[in-house]
Amino acid sequence: MLISMTNEIERSKNENLLEVRNLSIYFETIDKKIKILREIDLYVKRGEVVGIVGESGSGKSTLAQAIVGVLDSPPAFVENGEIIFEGERVFPTNKKFNYRGKGINMVFQEPIVSLNPVYTVRRQIEEAMDIAGIEKDKKNRDEIIKNVLKELMIRDVEKVLESYPHQLSGGMRQRVAIAISVIQRPKLIILDEPTTGLDLIVQRQIMKLLLNLKNEINTSMILITHDLTVAANMCDRIYIMYTGRIVESGPRTNIIKDPLHPYTWMLLNSVPRGYSDSGPLKVTEGSPPDISNLPPGCTFHPRCPRVMEKCRKEVPKIRKMEGEREVACWIYE
Numbered sequence: 001m002l003i004s005m006t007n008e009i010e011r012s013k014n015e016n017l018l019e020v021r022n023l024s025i026y027f028e029t030i031d032k033k034i035k036i037l038r039e040i041d042l043y044v045k046r047g048e049v050v051g052i053v054g055e056s057g058s059g060k061s062t063l064a065q066a067i068v069g070v071l072d073s074p075p076a077f078v079e080n081g082e083i084i085f086e087g088e089r090v091f092p093t094n095k096k097f098n099y100r101g102k103g104i105n106m107v108f109q110e111p112i113v114s115l116n117p118v119y120t121v122r123r124q125i126e127e128a129m130d131i132a133g134i135e136k137d138k139k140n141r142d143e144i145i146k147n148v149l150k151e152l153m154i155r156d157v158e159k160v161l162e163s164y165p166h167q168l169s170g171g172m173r174q175r176v177a178i179a180i181s182v183i184q185r186p187k188l189i190i191l192d193e194p195t196t197g198l199d200l201i202v203q204r205q206i207m208k209l210l211l212n213l214k215n216e217i218n219t220s221m222i223l224i225t226h227d228l229t230v231a232a233n234m235c236d237r238i239y240i241m242y243t244g245r246i247v248e249s250g251p252r253t254n255i256i257k258d259p260l261h262p263y264t265w266m267l268l269n270s271v272p273r274g275y276s277d278s279g280p281l282k283v284t285e286g287s288p289p290d291i292s293n294l295p296p297g298c299t300f301h302p303r304c305p306r307v308m309e310k311c312r313k314e315v316p317k318i319r320k321m322e323g324e325r326e327v328a329c330w331i332y333e
C-alpha cells in the first residue's frame, strides 16, 4: 500500500506541469469564423522555462489567454483539444473558459492591463496576496513585499508602494506587475511580451531578474516573444509558431545552432546575433498571410526559399525528430 502510494506521488511529481493537447480555437465574428489556433501540442515541465516565438498575429496571445483561462467566449470557441494542468483537465471547462486562481498567472505586455489605475501599488500587491492566501500577518507581509521589490531592483521601495501606476515609468510598472505575479508564488507564470516597448537595457535587466526569481520560487515559465534571441537567452525549450500552428520545437541550443524549419532560419537571419532588438521583427521575405485567408498547403510556402510542389497543396504534419525536437515541414518527410 505504502509502496504504491509512493509510486503514485513519484509519478505525479514527474508529470508535466502543463500539457496542451491538440488545441484548435476559432473566433466567431458577425460575418465569419476564423481559425486562430490549429492543433497546438505543447508541454511545460516543472521548473522549465519555455519560449513561444512568432510574428505578430500568429496566435501567441490567444494561446496564452486559453492557458490562463481568460479567453472570452464568445468570440472564442474551442473546436478541439484540451489543457491539462497538474494532471487535471482545466480547459475547456463546461461552458466558461475561466478558471483563474489555480496556480497559473500572467504578466501582460502592457502592465496597464493588469494594474488598476485607481489603487496604489501597495494595495494591489496586498490584494494579490489576499487572493493567493499569502501571509496575513502585517509585519511579515511588509517584509515579503519589500524583499520582492528589492529583488526586482526597485530602490525607493516606500515611494513606489505609495504610488499610483501612472506615476511610474514603463519599466517600473512592468516590475510592479511582475512583483504582483511572483508574490503569489504561482506554479506557472506566463509572460506575454513582457518587455516589448521598453528600452534594451531595461529589457535585459528585467529578464535577468525574472530568471533569478524563477530559481528562487521554483516556478515554471512560458515566455512569449516575437524575438527569437530574447527566447534563446532565457528559455530551456522553444516553440516556433506560424499562423496559429507550431512549426518547430526543441531545446534552445538546437533551435539556435541547427534550426530545422525554413521559418526558423528566417527568424534567425533576421535578428542580429548577440543582442536583441526592441523593434518589430525584421523578416526580409514578405510578411505573414492574413490569418482569415490562409494560403493552401503549408501556410509558409509563399515565403519559403525551399518550397516544393507538395508544399502548395498539403499541410505538413508535425513529426518527432531526434532529441525532443519536432518540425512540420515536407523537407523532412
Ligand SMILES: Nc1ncnc2c1ncn2[C@@H]1O[C@H](COP(=O)(O)OP(=O)(O)O)[C@@H](O)[C@H]1O
Residues within 6 Å of the ligand: 027, 029, 034, 036, 054, 055, 056, 057, 058, 059, 060, 061, 062, 063, 075, 291
Ligand atoms: N477577439 C477577437 N476577435 C476576432 N479576432 C481576434 C480576436 N483577438 C485576436 N484576434 C485575431 O487572432 C489572431 C491572433 O491574434 P493574437 O493571438 O493576438 O496573436 P499574437 O499575440 O501572436 O500577435 C489575429 O489575427 C487577431 O486579429
Ligand SMILES: [Mg+2]
Residues within 6 Å of the ligand: 060, 061, 062, 192
Ligand atoms: Mg500578442
